[in-house]
Amino acid sequence: MAEDALTSEHTLVAHQFEDVAQQREASTLGMWAFLSTEILFFGAIFVAYGVYRLRWPDQYRQGSLELKWYLGAINTAVLLISSFFMAMGVHAAATGQIKTLIRNLLWTIVLGTLFLVIKGTEYYLEYEDGLVPGVAFKMEKPSESAQSGFARAFESFEHWISPVAKNRGETHRRSPQEEQFMMFYFIMTGIHATHMVIGIALLSWLVWMARRGKFSAEYHNPVEITGLYWHFVDTVWVFLFPILYLLRNP
């Protein structure tokens, strides 16, 4: 049965399949079908965001200006590099280099976790900035004295790399539409982060399986389809980053 097929050495093929190739093709097809579900899942919220962004361009631009674009940029780099390691891992698995596979998977996990840490930092800074919709949204940016030293450090760093930013933020009154922007920001990045957590869990499972000698050049479809998933989650971020952070000039 399928149970035995995946865990024993000699029968790698589940009983509904004829051979390894058919099984591998089926799981790849299954993952692509799942990713098409994901595209529609994210697609709908991109459309909703687009509708409101076009309706309130100025307020949404103000929202974009309040985000820490440099943290988003660093995260983009982190994620793209993690995708590189993932691709190397899949290649290693396909050529049967299990040690290299494990090393690449671990690097992917480290970078994925780093992404989440940076994202978490951003969430915290946004909380201090009074940008959390519904819960802790303030119609005016809190004064510097009301913020923690941690947040102030980021603030001065931001002024240093981008002096123009000095003139914005402090005085402008926030609008309900900006709160709506932040709502979309948190939902979109939150769903993305949830996908990252699931991805990291899958990668950890792959490492565990690889250590137990489950993968070979002949049988490695779990690595391959997890790779597809990981690249997809990266790609979503590649779209999220510009539409949330970078559309900030009139």
Add this chain to the structure above:
Amino acid sequence: MSATSGPLPLGFQGAAPAKPTRPAEPDNYLTHEKGILSWIFTLDHKRIGVMYMVLVLSFFALGGFFAIALRTMLWSPVDFNANPAHAKASYDLYNHFFTLHGAVMVFLFIIPAVPAILGNFILPMMLGAKDVAFPRLNLLSLWIYFTGAVFFSYVLLSGILHAVFGWNIPGGWSLDTGWTFYTPYSSSLSQGAVVPAVLGAFILGFSSILTGLNFIASIHMLRPKGMTWFRMPLFLWAIYSTSIIQVLATPVLAITLLLLAAERVFGVGIFDPKLGGDPVLFQHFFWFYSHPAVYIMILPAMGVISEVMVAFSRKHIFGYNFIAMSSIAIALFSFVVWGHHMFVSGQSPLSAAVFSLLTFAVAIPSAVKVFNWLGTLYQGDIRLTTPMLYAMGFIFLFTIGGLTGLFLGAMSVDIMLTHTYFIVAHFHYVMMGSTLFAFLSGLYYWWPKMFGKMYSETWGKVGLLFVFVGFNLTFFPQFVAGSRGMPRRYASYPVQYQAFHRMSTAGAYTMGTGLIIAGLTFAQSLLRGKKAPNNPWGGSTLEWESTSPPRHDNFEHTPVAGDPYDLHGIEYDPATGGWFRNPNAAPAPATHGH
């Protein structure tokens, strides 16, 4: 798990359908393993199908009970002035009742009915395969359905139980938004348990997605030698089209419900105009899923009809390619017609006109199917068994449902008829008259294969008579009442509509009786049914080449597929009461084929 399987009785090894003398009962999927855990953790698509059947039919009973309760409340109008407090409580209860009925029937019954029950059981067997492509994902899908369905019905029921019996059930609010969760009522006004109900629907969506994904991969990868795409049984084309919709449309509902829940929890406007949101956007998103979902409900039903028509007309299907392609066409059209639900919601006249035109276009593939079924019947050797009668009922009712759909697709007529009982009648003709009839047709058709027992034709037909008469008595008067202005979703009405309402209510009871008779027929079959032959109807698709009930791995030898509707050489054997493929039959006449 295979280690626990006993050796097969020797007599089974060479058993040809023509010589059914078996010394002992052969091992089958029902007896393969014992114990409740062997069911809960099974990876066998047949057991998963049977478990779906038990669950889905239980929720069908729940939804049906509330349909009857609704109709009972509508027997007489409520006089508001006589006792306002009482009337208000009664109105509230009515809102909870119709929400429960609609939501349970849509999410827990019609969507999973044909794909999850018949699809799970029959699809791998039609492919000559041992299982679906991802058996564990299949089991996960069942568990998700179970979790979601129990939670969802708990949410919907708790408030009703509190209102009716005064029981204090935690979280007891129920839902009064209708199954559509329209904003802004759902986002800020309703007192109901919107967030938990939304969560339930969200969970159920995943079950639907995973089943669809599994079927797509199975149909792509597991077809046997000789089964090209255009040699697939039409049921598989129908399931394939359905699965595409499930995979592509359901996630849009999921994200929409998530946004709705977030809006309600955090109070930040997304769909609520008071908070700066746009309620029409919600409707766009909702119907972007829910209109295709209508075809998730009807397409597999159409697939069942194609199979039943062939088996009981003893004739090759007429227009195979047209039926196959019309399924795909309906699936594609389904994504571009959602705006016809919103003719009165504030769309631009241009988009309304485009949606109207596209809606009319859906009638083409639908009619292609109907005419091809009629073409299959023409000059066939028709046997009026219970499944065949249900299938004919389907064609009759689907035609009425489909043609009244054209009324509603025409903008000017829709503006008059929308929000009236005309709509209620229309979609019940399509959803219930068509899908339920096809589901029952398929259940009767494959029942002998599933459980190895025949059912009583007499009682099957008696049940059908009650269901058919009851159905038309319930819903036909609603067309008339609706076209005379009776609005839908109202708990009371002016007396001029009372005759229509009473006919409807009487019809609902008749239909309920018929469904209970059908249920008893199935129960009687399980307990005392005659043993079913392997191929009781003379079907030509691969599932009939297995034993009844099938063995654990479906087929002793992987069957080779040819033309799925090649009835040539399938002969009746009076000794078993079943049919078998005679390898020595005279060669097929040259005129045969499609």
